[in-house]
Amino acid sequence: MQRTSILxxxxxxxxxxxxxxxxxxxxxxxxxxxxxxxxxxxxPIGLITSIFYILVFFxxxxxxxxxxxxxxxxxxxxxxxxxxxxxxxxxQKILSISYxxxxxxxxxxxxxxxxxxxxxxxxxxxTDSTVPYWDSFTTSLSITATWMLARKIIEHWYIWILVNFVxxxxxxxxxxxxxxxxxxxxxxxxxxxxxEWKKIANSASQ
Numbered sequence: 001m002q003r004t005s006i007l008x009x010x011x012x013x014x015x016x017x018x019x020x021x022x023x024x025x026x027x028x029x030x031x032x033x034x035x036x037x038x039x040x041x042x043x044p045i046g047l048i049t050s051i052f053y054i055l056v057f058f059x060x061x062x063x064x065x066x067x068x069x070x071x072x073x074x075x076x077x078x079x080x081x082x083x084x085x086x087x088x089x090x091x092q093k094i095l096s097i098s099y100x101x102x103x104x105x106x107x108x109x110x111x112x113x114x115x116x117x118x119x120x121x122x123x124x125x126x127t128d129s130t131v132p133y134w135d136s137f138t139t140s141l142s143i144t145a146t147w148m149l150a151r152k153i154i155e156h157w158y159i160w161i162l163v164n165f166v167x168x169x170x171x172x173x174x175x176x177x178x179x180x181x182x183x184x185x186x187x188x189x190x191x192x193x194x195x196e197w198k199k200i201a202n203s204a205s206q
Contacts, residue, residue, distance in 0.1 A: 018178065024052030025182045032186055035149070036193040038097070038200060043080035047073060060174055063127045064119050064139040071143060079150035086152075097201040100148070100155040108144050115140035134170050138163050154201060157194035164190050 027049040034042035050072035057066035086095040100108075116136050123132035141163050148156035164187035172180040 020052055021056050021176070021178050024049055024056055025178050027052065028182055029185065032189045032193070036189060036196050038152075038197065040080060040083040043076045043083065046079075047076040050076065056176070056179070060176055061127075061129060062131075062135055062174070063129055064123055064132075064135040068139045068142055072146060075146045075150055079146075082150055083152065095152055097152050097154050097197055099201075100153050104153075105155075108148070112140050112144045115143055131170060131173070134166065138167055138170065154194070154197050157190055157197065160190040161187065161194070 027045055031042050031045045031049050034045060050069040054066055054069040057063070057069065083095055119136040119139055120132055123129040123135060129135055141159050145156045145159035145163065148159070164183050167183040168180055168187060171177075171183060
């Protein structure tokens with residue numbers, strides 16, 4: 001009985017101490033589920049997730065990731081608008097999944113490399129980040145992947161698979177165990193998401 005009470009006490013204290021991360025993680029799971037299904041409602045949920053993770057990453061010293069969340073706030077609004085209204089510009093009833101063309105792929109690669117170098121420089125010289133290169137790596141690729149998602153480009157899933165895999169170890173190293181578990185789920189769901197989007201794209205083409 002006493003052991004149960006002690007365990008309950010520590011659980012309650014942990015929940016109170018980590019409530020921001022918990023809400024962010026729950027919203028993140030909902031977001032990725034809606035993303036896999038290709039639902040525009042993913043964007044407002046993503047907006048909520050980003051707001052909570054701004055605080056999580058600030059307190060954890062992930063400054064590039066924190067800055068990324070501000071970008072996510074903007075891209076959530078942009079993606080929400082594009083997924084609802086983009087079909088009109090393409091003369092479609094529903095915005096369809098598209099594939100990355102070579103020219104756009106080259107441009108995005110150059111932009112990602114530039115972002116990595118720039119973010120690494122800022123973190124090394126102007127912050128006390130303990131993981132500047134890994135933080136820069138996941139941040140720069142996440143910026144690229146989220147823009148591709150906003151434009152409904154299927155190859156964004158490849159980038160998420162890589163970013164989520166790296167993030168599992170990165171957040172575990174920084175003692176963000178719940179977030180590490182969240183990204184382990186993201187890694188699996190990224191693979192599921194690619195398969196699901198591939199089916200949707202094939203069905204649409206037929």
